[in-house]
Amino acid sequence: MAKRVGTEVSLAVADTVKLVNADVISAYPITPQTHIVEHLAELVANGELDANFIPVESEHSAMSACLGSSAVGARTFTATAGQGLELMHEVLYVASSMRLPIIMTVANRALSAPLSVWGDHSDVMAVRDTGWIQIFVENGQEAVDNLLCAFRIGEDPRVLLPVMVHLDGFYLTHVIEPIFMPEQSEVENFVPPNQYPLPLDPNNPVSMGCFAPPVIYAETKWAQEVNLRASKDVILECWNEFGDQFQRHYSPVESYHSEDARVLLLTMGSFSETASLAIDNMRNAGKNVGLLKLRLWRPFPFDEIRQAARNADVLIVLDRAMSPGGPGGPVCSEIKAALYQEEKRPKVVSFIGGLGGRDITIEGFEEIINKGIEISEKGSNQEYEIFGVRE
Amino acid sequence: MTKPENELTWKDLEIGCIVTEPGNAGQYRTGDWRSQKPVHNFDRCIKCGLCQIFCPEGCIEQNTEGYFEANLFYCKGCGICARECWTKVITMVDEEE
Incomplete structure (x- = not known):
């Protein structure tokens, strides 16, 4: 049975990444996402999470490192906010077009100028058309629950798309809430291992991210669109099964x-x-x-x-x-x-x-x-x- | 690939347009980018291979007689071979001529 603990939502998000046993985390700290990646770095350094934490010099590099790790089939997580999400921008399209199930928490933040570290949805709306599945959460519990769901949905062989979980900067990231943290066994039962069907593998070589001439580009985009639209059935199925197992119920419009x-x-x-x-x-x-x-x-x-x-x-x-x-x-x-x-x-x-x-x-x-x-x-x-x- | 590129539908593509067949870039015809093509006068050719070294496309091959010749399936008609050839074997000629 899950324990209800009082915790900062950012720490609960990081602990959820530990529960799903992520393989690679690559991130650059930015307010108000900082506590998430700080705690993850701590968990990795203390040996509590057996993952590679790749510190990088920018969000552009963070997302690029995530592409590489996801391409070999590693369970990959990152988090960012505001300007950081904007610096990732061009790589976000690559992640969804290459169908790499990178999972990201975005601590929603206003965009400069004037400089603002506080919460709004300017960053979300600027990445609207990047082809990611995007979920808004309302409180800390939803952040944890939907992050679990995000791994399961994104890595589902019927989906294979990156997922953003949006939580409002400060309003959610920096508050302490009572949250039901699931047990390790419950998480293992709910989120199956990531099995990317065509990973980079020296024994079975593939090329990823190649170019497409005009004769094939539209077909690649339509394939991506059909797949993103079809992911809704899997999202609904995931939320239903989440409800059955955890007795908390989610729907696209509540x-x-x-x-x-x-x-x-x-x-x-x-x-x-x-x-x-x-x-x-x-x-x-x-x-x-x-x-x-x-x-x-x-x-x-x-x-x-x-x-x-x-x-x-x-x-x-x-x-x-x-x-x-x-x-x-x-x-x-x-x-x-x-x-x-x-x-x-x-x-x-x-x-x-x-x-x-x-x-x-x-x-x-x-x-x-x-x-x-x-x-x-x-x-x-x-x-x-x-x-x-x-x- | 079982079908030519211009017959592929979105359903024929691998996820994320991943390429699973090594070397299939060889099927990509870059020769139709060309507006000029190299024409050779092998009387002057000393078979030095300088054109092959300079060709940015890597599309110049030695024929059975040992002369160096561009593969027009790939040659983009840049003219670097004609410029570099010191015995003036190669002339660039407009495609329509």
Whole structure:
């Protein structure tokens, strides 16, 4: 039986990497991811985790080292944040295109300039199209659970894709939470050994990352896309079996009092917990509101979003990143796109908030919902609003 | 590969486009990049092999008579052999001529 321990979420993430017995970790420290890799370096140095820890001079090198280790079939982990994720950028595409199941925790952080080490989703949105499976988590327990799932999903022979688990910098990485840490035997039962089908092997040589002339490039990209979309079935299967074994249940879009709600708020990551308290308050006051939490970001859960939004009149989407000069928050514009062809669809209102670590309180979420309802009724001359910006 | 490249569908590809057949880059025709081709006048050739050493494509081979000749399946028509040949054996000629 799993023990519930009080631990910093970053340490719990590192301990989970130990539980899955990763073979190679290559990372460069960056706030707010630092505690994850520091603790992993410690575990390796103390002999508690039999892995190679490759210290590198940049995130670009970290991800490149991960490509090499994953290519020989080693279970590979890294973690980064903000600018570090951006420095990895070009190599991220290589990992997914070469179908290497590298698992990465991203401690979500705002991008410079001005310099900000605090949490938002600017880094996530900039790597949206890199072809990785991407999962948002809401608290420390979800970070641990979904990291376990990430190894199982990414390394599944039907998937073979890299996976990012996004947890909000500081809001999650630096808080101490009571977390059920699974037993070693439970983890071994849930995450089978990594068996990459075509690893680099001198006895059976292959070439990886070769070039593709125009006559074949589109086919390689389509193969990758078909595979990423099909990974959703494996993700659902994994979450179901996780629920059976650990009694904690996950889905691509989680609903909170949303079934009968006329007005829905959609959030990602750690905001969802505070937002759910706002929903409680408003429901107690007799308002017909509900919450949707987007957990699976890629592959995008089109069916689940359409299903969840079907009966609502208003859907307010709160993004934590900007799309400068664009239509509003990146998540909101995708949700609008997903709903546009539906015969019955809610009015969609775009808010952006929580940039660069700006808190949103319970009252703040209530204000967003009330303002969203007002915009849906009266209209607005703006594509979106930044919540709480001083004008 | 069982099919020519232009008939491969996405289903025929290995995961991540991994190449499992060693040496299959040899099937890649780089000769169609060419706008000029080398034409040889072997009367002047002293079989020194300098053209072969300088060829960046590595596509110059010795024929049965010992003369050095570009394999036009691979030759990209860069003209380095013509420039380096000190007995002026090689002339670069436009493809359409």
